[in-house]
Amino acid sequence: MLRPFEIHEPGTVEEASVLLAQFGFDAAIYAGGTELLLIMKEGLAHFPHLVNIKTIPGLDEIALSTEGDELQIGPLATHWELERSPTVKKHAPLFAEVESQVANTRVRAMGTIGGNLCFAEPHSDPATLLLAWGATLELSSADAQRQLPAADFTLGMFETARQPDEILTRIRLPLLSENTAGAYRKFSTHERPMATVAALLEVKDGMIEHARLAVGSVGPVPIRASEAEGLLRGQGAEEAAFSTAGELAASASDPIDDLHGSAEYKRHLVRVLTTQALEQAAKRAVGAVNEG
Ligand SMILES: Cc1cc2nc3c(=O)[nH]c(=O)nc-3n(C[C@H](O)[C@H](O)[C@H](O)COP(=O)(O)OP(=O)(O)OC[C@H]3O[C@@H](n4cnc5c(N)ncnc54)[C@H](O)[C@@H]3O)c2cc1C
Incomplete structure (x- = not known):
């Protein structure tokens, strides 16, 4: 009650x-x-x-920055709005794609991106994606404002770097370069995801120049799979060692046994989902380059 x-x-x-x-x-x-x-x-x-905070005007705005280099998302934007926003679909289609997979229709209609990130429930789709994306979070109090990389925001299960008098006021998503493409994979047996993987690949002349890989929902906080990222750098996008990268990401992830599944099963999921996400990101990146 x-x-x-x-x-x-x-x-x-x-x-x-x-x-x-x-x-x-x-x-x-x-x-x-x-x-x-x-x-x-x-x-x-x-x-x-x-x-x-719904009485504060403007906190639900979704807009391109005046410089045109980043998408600025108000914390009160709901998952439903983010999934459908023409601005998000145009400038960050992967983000809209991931938002469409969050929770159920009822939760997507009411739940906000800010609430998702600030609650820091470990089974979060946006937290995994924003980590791979290199997003920045803006935190505001009465007399100060600071910008924090998404990587420094979630400190643990239900724990963030937000101070008690701070409000998350904006999420900044840098626009991806023309030759960067991404993909997202998740697996769920309950309402919230058991494993989430986001992969972004920058491809130039058929070679992977940069890889950004995040694994989430298997442990208390999402992590970057840096060793796997390093392995992929310099490899041909169409024949890269994606399954080895999957192995490395699985070893780097720190899964825990819980109601969603055993640590071993989650490690297996990370291996599979990472390989799939990388393969799809590479296809998309090569396709984008060929189309461009
Ligand atoms: C049944 C169910 C299924 C779900 N499935 C998924 C899923 O598949 N994937 C997924 O990623 N998530 C999932 N979720 C989580 C869902 O995304 C969140 O519940 C929702 O986004 C929270 O937003 P809210 O606005 O309702 O937050 P609230 O409940 O209003 O707030 C949550 C917390 O964040 C704080 N807070 C909110 N906004 C701010 C702000 N701007 N600044 C600082 N602190 C703030 C509040 O004080 C509170 O502590 C699920 C949730 C439910 C209930």
Whole structure:
């Protein structure tokens, strides 16, 4: 049963931050509520003060930066909006593709990208993708603003680098170069994914110039598979050792036994999903170059 709480409706990020500082651990930011209200209903947490950030204008905006080099996503954009946004589809189609696979229709309609990242539930599709992508997160408080690489944001299970008075105000996604393509693979038996893999390959003259590979949902935080990335650099995109990269990513991942599956099974999934994601990313990158 939900215990009584007071809802605050700030009109600006500064007001929201002041409320968070004032109420400390008694307050929580309320966005879509799909995680927050669930844990409060189950009695796992109680916050006498909820700071509803949906009353702050502009936090749901999705736009290209004025320089045209990055996609700027407001934290209140829902999964549903991100999946359908013409701007996202045009400038970051892989992101729209991944968003369309998050949760079920009901959760996608209410749940926000900001809530997903800030809750830091380990089985997250966007957290894995944003790590591979090299996204930056903007955190704002009443008197300061800082930019944090996605890689430094998630610290552990349900734990982030966000300070109690900070609000995630923007997600910055650099646009991929013309000869970069990506692919995403996930496997689920429950509602949330058991293993997630994002791969981005930059291909020039048929050779892999850069590889970015992230593995998530198998352990507490998503990780970069750096050894696999290094192996692929300089290899021909059409005959690269993708299955060896899959092996390396599986060894680098730090899976845990849980209700979703055993660590060994998850390691096997990482091997398979990584190989598949890399093969598809290479096909897309070579296709893009040929079309271009
Ligand atoms: C049944 C179910 C299935 C799901 N399946 C998937 C899945 O397949 N893949 C996947 O990736 N996710 C999945 N999820 C997670 C889902 O994506 C999140 O529940 C949703 O995005 C959370 O957003 P929200 O706006 O509802 O967050 P809320 O519940 O409002 O907030 C969540 C947390 O984030 C904090 N917060 C919210 N916004 C901000 C902000 N801007 N700044 C700072 N802190 C903030 C809140 O204080 C709270 O602690 C699933 C969830 C459910 C319930």
